[in-house]
Amino acid sequence: MSRPLADFVDMLRHADVPVSIGEAIDAARTIELLGYEDRGLLKSALGQVMAKTTDEMESFDHCFDEFFKIETKLDMGGDLTEQLGEDEESDGNGMEAPSLLDNLDDGSPSSSPSGSEGGGGGGSGQSAAEDGEGGPATSLTEMLEAGDRTGLQMRMGEAADEVGLSNIVLSTQRGLFTRRIMEAMGLDGVNQDIRDRRANEADDSADELERRLNVLFEATRDMVDRQLAMTAQGKSTEFRQNVLKKVRLSNIEHRDFRLMREMTRKMAKRLTDMNSRVKKVKNRGHLDIRKTMRRNVAYDGILFETHWKQKEKDRPKVMAVCDVSGSVASVARFLLLFLYSMNEVLPNVRSFAFSGDLGEITDLLKENGPEEAVPAAIDKYGGRSTDYGRAMQDFKDLVFNEIDNRTTIIILGDGRSNGSDPRVDILKDIKTRAKRVIWLNPERKSIWGSGDSEMLRIAPYCTVAETCNSLNKLELVIRDLLKTS
Amino acid sequence: MTLIDKDPTAAIADIQKRFEGAGYICDRHIATSIYLSRKLDKPILVEGPPGVGKTELAKATAELMGADLVRLQCYEGLDESKALYEWKYGKQLLYTQILKEKLGDLLEDAQGIDASMEKLHTFGDQFFSHNFLEARPLLQALMSDNQTVLLIDEIDKSDHEFEAYLLEILSDYQITVPEIGTIKAIHKPVVFLTSNNSREMGDALKRRCLHLYIPFPDADRERQIIQARIPEIDENLRNQLVAFVQQLRTQDLKKLPAVSETIDWARTLMLLHAESLDTDMVRNTLNMLLKFEDDIDNMDSEIPKLVTAAKKEAR
Numbered sequence: 001m002s003r004p005l006a007d008f009v010d011m012l013r014h015a016d017v018p019v020s021i022g023e024a025i026d027a028a029r030t031i032e033l034l035g036y037e038d039r040g041l042l043k044s045a046l047g048q049v050m051a052k053t054t055d056e057m058e059s060f061d062h063c064f065d066e067f068f069k070i071e072t073k074l075d076m077g078g079d080l081t082e083q084l085g086e087d088e089e090s091d092g093n094g095m096e097a098p099s100l101l102d103n104l105d106d107g108s109p110s111s112s113p114s115g116s117e118g119g120g121g122g123g124s125g126q127s128a129a130e131d132g133e134g135g136p137a138t139s140l141t142e143m144l145e146a147g148d149r150t151g152l153q154m155r156m157g158e159a160a161d162e163v164g165l166s167n168i169v170l171s172t173q174r175g176l177f178t179r180r181i182m183e184a185m186g187l188d189g190v191n192q193d194i195r196d197r198r199a200n201e202a203d204d205s206a207d208e209l210e211r212r213l214n215v216l217f218e219a220t221r222d223m224v225d226r227q228l229a230m231t232a233q234g235k236s237t238e239f240r241q242n243v244l245k246k247v248r249l250s251n252i253e254h255r256d257f258r259l260m261r262e263m264t265r266k267m268a269k270r271l272t273d274m275n276s277r278v279k280k281v282k283n284r285g286h287l288d289i290r291k292t293m294r295r296n297v298a299y300d301g302i303l304f305e306t307h308w309k310q311k312e313k314d315r316p317k318v319m320a321v322c323d324v325s326g327s328v329a330s331v332a333r334f335l336l337l338f339l340y341s342m343n344e345v346l347p348n349v350r351s352f353a354f355s356g357d358l359g360e361i362t363d364l365l366k367e368n369g370p371e372e373a374v375p376a377a378i379d380k381y382g383g384r385s386t387d388y389g390r391a392m393q394d395f396k397d398l399v400f401n402e403i404d405n406r407t408t409i410i411i412l413g414d415g416r417s418n419g420s421d422p423r424v425d426i427l428k429d430i431k432t433r434a435k436r437v438i439w440l441n442p443e444r445k446s447i448w449g450s451g452d453s454e455m456l457r458i459a460p461y462c463t464v465a466e467t468c469n470s471l472n473k474l475e476l477v478i479r480d481l482l483k484t485s
Numbered sequence: 486m487t488l489i490d491k492d493p494t495a496a497i498a499d500i501q502k503r504f505e506g507a508g509y510i511c512d513r514h515i516a517t518s519i520y521l522s523r524k525l526d527k528p529i530l531v532e533g534p535p536g537v538g539k540t541e542l543a544k545a546t547a548e549l550m551g552a553d554l555v556r557l558q559c560y561e562g563l564d565e566s567k568a569l570y571e572w573k574y575g576k577q578l579l580y581t582q583i584l585k586e587k588l589g590d591l592l593e594d595a596q597g598i599d600a601s602m603e604k605l606h607t608f609g610d611q612f613f614s615h616n617f618l619e620a621r622p623l624l625q626a627l628m629s630d631n632q633t634v635l636l637i638d639e640i641d642k643s644d645h646e647f648e649a650y651l652l653e654i655l656s657d658y659q660i661t662v663p664e665i666g667t668i669k670a671i672h673k674p675v676v677f678l679t680s681n682n683s684r685e686m687g688d689a690l691k692r693r694c695l696h697l698y699i700p701f702p703d704a705d706r707e708r709q710i711i712q713a714r715i716p717e718i719d720e721n722l723r724n725q726l727v728a729f730v731q732q733l734r735t736q737d738l739k740k741l742p743a744v745s746e747t748i749d750w751a752r753t754l755m756l757l758h759a760e761s762l763d764t765d766m767v768r769n770t771l772n773m774l775l776k777f778e779d780d781i782d783n784m785d786s787e788i789p790k791l792v793t794a795a796k797k798e799a800r
Contacts, residue, residue: 048696
């Protein structure tokens with residue numbers, strides 16, 4: 001597989017398009033078939049080979065445009081070197097080539113012809129560099145003086161590998177990486193040379209060297225920028241998502257809401273996929289006589305094939321109650337978002353929200369997108385001071401008769417009831433009736449029971465009472481719920 | 486190794502043209518997909534909203550290649566005995582009944598059970614051979630003497646387990662029947678899988694396929710399609726009705742009208758001898774395009790506006 005394709009695959013993988021090895025091989029064959037000439041054709045072909053959902057298609061389109069924008073530059077670089085009549089390697093290193101060549105060209109068109117002058121100044125510089133470093137065979141100063149593009153380029157590529165440029169994630173790291181690459185290439189030696197020359201009053205050659213160094217700086221910065229554009233965009237999203245998964249829900253800022261939504265959706269989808277698979281479980285030891293007979297008609301009624309009774313696994317019936325009052329305002333958004341996703345995962349979820357009064361929001365969530373539904377629910381039921389007692393009573397009035405031994409009840413709330421009775425007696429009734437009562441509290445266990453928190457009184461009447469303050473935790477809880485049901 | 490064309494662009498353009506000749510208007514994206522699938526020997530997973538011609542694509546390909554179309558309609562509960570193969574139990578029973586006496590004759594000279602058994606073994610597995618194998622669509626497609634196009638329709642309606650049955654046939658074009666062995670394709674069939682995305686397909690399946698997404702066509706393409714399907718339609722009316730449908734797709738509807746609905750509607754309008762769109766006629770025939778009562782109600786007030794806009798657009 002060619003290096004550009006490998007880079008492209010790498011870029012796709014960071015942009016949420018999981019390209020398998022098999023698909024990469026197919027992509028290589030596709031390129032072999034079609035060639036690089038017709039970009040539009042190649043894009044549509046590679047898209048079909050590598051991106052397998054519409055979401056992935058979108059990322060793919062974006063990546064392709066981004067990636068081959070750089071490739072176009074590479075072509076230009078090729079032409080340019082041809083014009084210059086220089087022998088230039090293409091491919092990998094060539095990627096970094098064009099702008100460097102451009103810059104060196106713009107900056108010092110007369111570099112080769114005026115070699116004698118530069119060379120004269122270079123003599124002292126060379127010795128100084130060798131004294132100073134004693135390391136590389138040809139010093140950076142020398143290369144700069146000679147305008148050795150190929151050499152510089154290769155050195156730049158090596159330096160980039162050395163400092164791990166491919167790990168760049170954030171745009172704020174640009175300066176750092178540029179600097180590191182320059183240093184790895186021997187920046188210190190050049191600076192030393194410049195100082196020496198100034199000390200020797202060879203200002204002209206010092207200026208010239210400095211100018212060329214700046215050109216190299218520019219080129220390096222360009223390279224870093226390109227790398228950033230290529231992989232880092234995907235990576236930084238990945239990075240942020242990883243952070244968001246772990247961070248406490250209350251600390252997530254509003255601007256991350258969209259990203260969170262995307263993540264909850266993905267989580268929900270993953271859970272659905274897992275859940276939709278196993279629905280029937282063989283009940284060993286119980287022969288299903290009727291089915292066995294029917295199956296063995298083909299064998300003249302002799303019972304060759306046995307059929308065992310199966311147990312249909314029920315999808316859990318879930319009722320979710322969410323506190324949207326002031327005390328949990330910062331988390332309520334995400335809890336509701338989560339409820340919303342649950343609606344997508346499980347077919348029969350009924351959702352309720354309360355602060356003072358409690359009301360059903362199942363339809364609200366079903367009919368609207370999360371952007372509208374979540375604020376609407378907070379608007380309708382939020383804002384008032386929490387009264388768990390009242391909410392419990394409402395809940396009981398509303399659905400107590402529908403709770404049966406297959407129902408799981410999830411309550412999302414901090415258990416802070418503003419001093420009013422949380423009516424644990426109702427909770428107790430509910431628990432005896434329901435299959436399970438799960439209480440998810442965004443607060444840490446250590447502060448349960450402090451102030452007006454009734455959590456310690458509530459917890460004994462729940463099957464599970466857990467802290468749940470990050471996406472990861474939410475996912476774990478739901479996974480358990482699906483597994484055990 | 487794959488044969489490399491000198492000019493793939495021309496080959497793809499050729500495919501597109503031939504499709505057009507067969508009455509299936511496709512864009513370059515679709516043609517590329519067919520080309521790739523032939524060259525890479527890969528099945529195509531076709532996705533898109535209902536009615537954009539996913540199944541049609543397979544039919545057109547079959548016609549184009551002069552191949553037989555083998556179609557497998559998926560549904561919940563579809564299993565291997567209906568999709569891959571089954572033993573002809575009835576025939577087996579019947580044969581054993583008929584051969585009973587014959588067996589007696591054959592075994593006559595054998596003394597004792599051991600000798601009889603020995604003799605029976607020499608007959609071989611007569612009852613589990615190709616003669617008693619009932620080939621279902623997937624096996625049919627592999628065993629056919631002619632080139633076939635295999636269409637696995639609405640794969641998303643089938644169960645997860647069924648996807649697993651498909652993997653062998655999709656990647657290696659072969660089926661393993663435990664009693665007989667592995668049956669390899671005589672001619673590698675061209676495989677299309679269509680999906681409406683009612684559930685996500687497994688990664689293993691997706692990895693083995695090319696992924697082709699067919700969206701609703703743009704106005705130009707849709708005009709071409711109508712032209713190809715109903716050549717006798719008046720040009721003016723055609724442009725108007727396509728413009729109308731295109732606008733309808735930008736509205737907030739439960740189910741957007743697809744190409745097949747546009748074609749049906751165009752036929753309806755032809756039957757009614759319409760020469761151009763007018764509000765009443767559209768209102769009366771809207772049920773050809775919209776399949777939900779809610780949608781029809783919602784659009785009712787919009788119709789005059791849409792008709793005027795469509796007429797303006799078409800001019």
